[in-house]
């Protein structure tokens with residue numbers, strides 16, 4: 243059976259863990275040529291090795307710090323020059339956000355790094371990929387918002403995270419508008435709570451926090467990276483060529499309830 247992404251050159255950020263890792267593996271399985279990156283050489287190398295063990299190929303540059311413009315440019319140009327085109331850019335990487343309420347959030351050590359690590363790195367990757375995508379007549383950009391782009395939390399102080407994810411969603415709508423004439427589509431996926439090493443170590447897999455999260459879900463389980471990866475396959479593929487400027491919640495129904 244043909245893969246849904248056959249022939250596509252897909253750039254995926256943050257392939258070392260969680261959702262980016264899940265997307266890189268699923269994209270490779272669906273026939274895309276995947277060029278990943280991550281700030282952690284160890285984690286990205288492990289994803290490449292895991293892929294190989296499953297008979298899949300993932301190309302990767304690591305370490306790449308996506309908050310550094312020169313690193314981003316080096317990675318994107320490597321992909322464009324090696325494979326001749328860029329069809330899909332998935333901006334999955336983000337730093338673990340600093341969680342604190344406004345009363346104690348520090349501007350320099352918490353607010354600013356969260357904004358840079360959630361928003362700036364998305365802008366930088368899009369900016370670097372733009373000329374490559376316009377050159378071949380278009381492409382699909384997939385960014386990551388969050389449930390917290392649409393609602394706050396009564397349990398956790400997350401003022402910077404909410405602002406950062408809403409900024410990604412707003413930026414993506416504008417990128418969709420500016421990309422239209424070039425055939426570039428841009429959409430966001432807004433995940434609910436997805437089990438990754440990072441979210442599990444924050445105590446979301448068991449105990450009181452997990453109970454609270456599960457209570458609010460319509461579908462009574464936490465997400466897994468592949469739940470998100472399937473949505474990213476759809477938005478990256480030619481199945482979604484009339485969809486741009488949209489936000490797709492993949493959240494077990496939490497925003498419906």
Ligand SMILES: NC(=O)c1ccc[n+]([C@@H]2O[C@H](COP(=O)([O-])OP(=O)(O)OC[C@H]3O[C@@H](n4cnc5c(N)ncnc54)[C@H](O)[C@@H]3O)[C@@H](O)[C@H]2O)c1
Nearest residue numbers: 256258259260261280281307308335336386388435436438
């Ligand atoms: N997991 C969730 O429940 C959830 C919920 C809503 C939104 N999201 C969003 O989905 C995306 C993926 O989340 P995740 O949970 O898989 O994250 P994660 O922390 O599990 O993985 C992020 C990956 O990005 C890499 N990374 C971090 N900073 C980087 C940098 N400066 N340069 C290059 N690589 C860098 C990390 O090394 C890691 O491999 C993020 O944008 C996140 O905000 C996640």
